[in-house]
Structure formats: C-alpha cells, structure tokens
Amino acid sequence: MTxxxxxxxxxxxxxxxxxxxxxxxxxxxxxxxxxxLRRSLGVWHLTMISVGATLxxxxxxxxxxxxxxxxxxVWISFVLAGVAALLSALSYAEMAGAVPTSGSSYSYTYAxxxxxxxxxxxxxxxLEYAVSVAAVxxxxxxxVDETLRVFGLHLPAAIAAxxxxxxVVNLPAAVLVLLA
Numbered sequence: 001m002t003x004x005x006x007x008x009x010x011x012x013x014x015x016x017x018x019x020x021x022x023x024x025x026x027x028x029x030x031x032x033x034x035x036x037l038r039r040s041l042g043v044w045h046l047t048m049i050s051v052g053a054t055l056x057x058x059x060x061x062x063x064x065x066x067x068x069x070x071x072x073x074v075w076i077s078f079v080l081a082g083v084a085a086l087l088s089a090l091s092y093a094e095m096a097g098a099v100p101t102s103g104s105s106y107s108y109t110y111a112x113x114x115x116x117x118x119x120x121x122x123x124x125x126x127l128e129y130a131v132s133v134a135a136v137x138x139x140x141x142x143x144v145d146e147t148l149r150v151f152g153l154h155l156p157a158a159i160a161a162x163x164x165x166x167x168v169v170n171l172p173a174a175v176l177v178l179l180a
Contacts, residue, residue: 014116015114015116016114016115016116017114017115018113018115019107019110019111019115021111024107024110024111064139106118109121133177134173137174138162138173140172141160141162141170141173144172144176155172160172
C-alpha cells in the first residue's frame with residue numbers, strides 16, 4: 001500500500017504551525033518509548049533553584065558593578081527589576097496553568113504563537129543561559145582569586161581575568177563551569 005504524496009507546505013505555513021494543547025497533553029501521556037513523562041521537580045525544588053539563581057554569585061557580581069556607579073539609589077533599580085520579574089513570573093504561571101503539560105516557554109510558545117516564534121524563543125533561552133552562566137562564572141572566579149590571596153597566592157591576570165579585562169582565558173571560571 002502506498003500513501004498519497006504529501007503536498008509541500010510553504011515556509012510561512014510551517015513557521016505559523018501551532019500544536020494544540022490536547023496534542024501536547026497526548027504526547028506527554030505517551031512519553032518516550034511508551035513510558036509517560038512525570039514531574040520530578042516540585043514547587044519547593046523550583047523555588048530553591050530560582051532563589052539560588054537570583055541570590056547566587058550573579059547578584060553579587062551585579063552589586064559590585066552597580067553600587068559604585070549608582071550609589072545608594074541602586075535599591076530603586078532592584079525594586080524595578082523585582083517588579084518586572086514578578087510580572088514575568090505571573091504571566092509564565094498563567095501560561096503554565098493554561099497548558100497543563102510539562103515543558104518550558106518553548107512548548108508554551110509553540111502552542112500559542114507557532115513553531116517559528118517557538119524556535120526563536122528556544123534559541124533566546126540558550127543565549128540567556130550562556131550569558132548568565134558566563135557572568136556567574138567570572139564572578140565566582142574572582143572569589144576564587146580573592147580566596148587564594150588570603151593565603152598569599154595570586155593567579156596571573158592572563159589566566160584569571162576575563163578577556164575583556166586583559167586576560168587570555170579565565171581558567172578558574174572554565175574549571176567551575178566544567179565542575180558544575
């Protein structure tokens with residue numbers, strides 16, 4: 001039995017193609033190799049990951065850069081950033097409630113806006129994670145260097161500073177990322 005040839009679809013149609021919520025739920029129920037997907041992280045785990053990402057090395061790096069420039073008014077920028085993060089979290093929670101299947105903003109965007117915008121959204125997530133990991137790793141590298149200075153040791157700038165600050169490669173940052 002031969003199947004009827006499928007008609008080629010236009011790129012515009014492919015980029016606008018959306019996946020219905022029912023199909024997302026059916027795919028999640030079917031899972032991988034017949035094994036249904038299950039949640040492995042609860043609210044507590046996700047909250048702690050968020051708190052760790054927000055209050056970890058990243059915010060300390062930001063404070064070290066922002067306070068000398070903004071002075072005591074830096075708290076205003078943190079309040080504004082907190083309100084923006086709150087609104088983003090509320091809209092994400094609203095979408096997660098509307099699409100009751102596990103996934104990220106990629107699957108939510110796929111269901112609501114189409115495959116093309118979901119593809120862009122997915123690559124924006126990759127870029128976001130790469131940039132944030134680099135900033136946190138550079139900050140943690142500075143902590144490693146400061147800790148070594150307490151013991152009278154010092155790493156040369158060529159292997160301990162980021163390339164923008166005169167370094168060739170930030171070796172402690174690379175090691176920390178690989179360990180993580």
